[in-house]
Amino acid sequence: MSEAERIFFNPWDEAFRANPYPYYKPLMAGPPRLLNVFVPMALVARYADCAAVLRDHEHFSSVPPRLPFLEERISVFGDAPRVVFSDPPVHTRLRRLVSRAFTPRRIRELEPKIREFTNSLLERAAGRGGLDVMADLANPLPVMVISHMLGVPHEHYPMFKQWSDTVIEADNTPPGMPLPQTVRDAFTALREYFVAEIEKRRRHPGDDLVSVLVAAHEGSDEVLSEAELIAFVVILLLAGNETTTNLIGNGMLALTRHPDELGRLGRSPELMPSAIEEMLRYDGPVQATMRHIRQDTEIAGTMVTAGSLIFVLLAAANRDPAQFREPETFDIARTPNDHLAFGEGIHFCIGAPLARMEGAIAIGSLFERFKRIRPATPEAPLKYKGSFFLRGLASLPLEVA
Numbered sequence: 001m002s003e004a005e006r007i008f009f010n011p012w013d014e015a016f017r018a019n020p021y022p023y024y025k026p027l028m029a030g031p032p033r034l035l036n037v038f039v040p041m042a043l044v045a046r047y048a049d050c051a052a053v054l055r056d057h058e059h060f061s062s063v064p065p066r067l068p069f070l071e072e073r074i075s076v077f078g079d080a081p082r083v084v085f086s087d088p089p090v091h092t093r094l095r096r097l098v099s100r101a102f103t104p105r106r107i108r109e110l111e112p113k114i115r116e117f118t119n120s121l122l123e124r125a126a127g128r129g130g131l132d133v134m135a136d137l138a139n140p141l142p143v144m145v146i147s148h149m150l151g152v153p154h155e156h157y158p159m160f161k162q163w164s165d166t167v168i169e170a171d172n173t174p175p176g177m178p179l180p181q182t183v184r185d186a187f188t189a190l191r192e193y194f195v196a197e198i199e200k201r202r203r204h205p206g207d208d209l210v211s212v213l214v215a216a217h218e219g220s221d222e223v224l225s226e227a228e229l230i231a232f233v234v235i236l237l238l239a240g241n242e243t244t245t246n247l248i249g250n251g252m253l254a255l256t257r258h259p260d261e262l263g264r265l266g267r268s269p270e271l272m273p274s275a276i277e278e279m280l281r282y283d284g285p286v287q288a289t290m291r292h293i294r295q296d297t298e299i300a301g302t303m304v305t306a307g308s309l310i311f312v313l314l315a316a317a318n319r320d321p322a323q324f325r326e327p328e329t330f331d332i333a334r335t336p337n338d339h340l341a342f343g344e345g346i347h348f349c350i351g352a353p354l355a356r357m358e359g360a361i362a363i364g365s366l367f368e369r370f371k372r373i374r375p376a377t378p379e380a381p382l383k384y385k386g387s388f389f390l391r392g393l394a395s396l397p398l399e400v401a
């Protein structure tokens with residue numbers, strides 16, 4: 001086997017997690033490769049192959065298979081249908097119901113609140129001469145926004161953040177290993193909190209997202225069951241939080257590592273929308289998503305047998321030279337930029353407009369407030385958080401003035 005054909009793929013390996021991009025490159029050289037990690041698994045990395053798998057929900061299912069090593073997770077997290085882990089017709093019904101909470105008007109109305117939260121966070125950090133992008137801005141902002149959308153008291157957001165961080169750690173437990181008790185406890189607390197909140201909104205509905213979803217539950221024709229409703233609220237808290245946090249963190253890291261692009265964005269704030277797309281492409285918060293197949297299928301010439309898992313490597317596809325000119329170059333004005341960071345097809349991220357707006361406000365506000373932004377410890381090694389799927393930094397100290 002030649003050097004180019006040799007692959008190493010282990011999302012639980014620390015070096016792999018710290019910088020997965022070199023490991024993706026050999027996967028670009030040919031059709032999807034097969035591995036056997038507990039179950040047969042296909043690694044799909046090229047842009048055209050990833051897009052084809054995501055668009056073909058008939059062959060590639062989003063419902064996780066009931067494998068023995070996943071049983072424990074199902075028993076902890078429950079197995080009510082979830083929008084992201086379902087196929088039509090269940091997915092069609094859930095997506096239609098939850099879309100009510102994500103209308104363009106609802107998202108637009110959040111803008112002043114997002115600015116207010118961002119300003120209050122930066123106010124706290126200003127005057128210190130430095131800030132940690134993660135601790136001071138990227139970690140708290142998305143959870144403040146989601147808590148506001150869900151209509152829960154503002155002071156509860158640190159509690160949500162802690163639950164959500166702990167539950168995400170479940171990703172970091174290799175399949176087959178028991179989940180830590182802290183993960184079980186956090187999930188139980190989260191569920192109990194929302195059972196009580198749902199009951200409150202049933203009695204006193206408001207204009208918040210939980211009330212909108214409860215109304216969908218109470219409606220007569222199409223309904224969300226109580227278990228589905230709770231599952232969705234929990235997914236929002238998890239899917240909407242860590243991802244947006246990591247867009248802000250990975251995005252600021254890319255800018256500080258490319259001082260020319262950082263200066264360019266400072267001088268030309270109108271480039272912000274395309275800069276956000278480039279941050280999503282270059283170092284996306286969601287590295288991969290999973291599918292599984294029920295019948296033997298071919299993917300770009302590779303036969304994949306029924307029961308196999310498919311790793312759809314979105315972040316690898318986003319650096320495919322067959323799709324992107326100079327894919328390793330970070331160019332905040334890149335056009336076209338049809339990246340797969342939000343997925344593709346029927347599961348395309350429902351929160352994409354919100355994430356784009358939050359990212360633009362958070363990063364834009366840093367530029368508005370500070371004339372000089374540079375890494376505080378450029379030589380220090382970066383520390384990444386536990387999950388491979390949700391790629392993000394533990395901390396990113398900046399010097400600002």
Ligand code: HEM
Nearest residue numbers: 083084239240243244247289341342343347349350351355
């Ligand atoms: C930069 C931030 C974000 C990224 C990179 C991201 C990425 C993704 C991706 C890749 C998918 C598709 C998964 C698949 O096909 O298996 C997805 C789906 C989803 N995302 Fe996001 N997401 C982000 C922010 C958000 C936010 C802010 C919310 C909600 C507040 C959200 C809620 C969802 C939901 C509910 C789905 C499932 C949609 C469906 O299955 O139909 N996401 N996201």
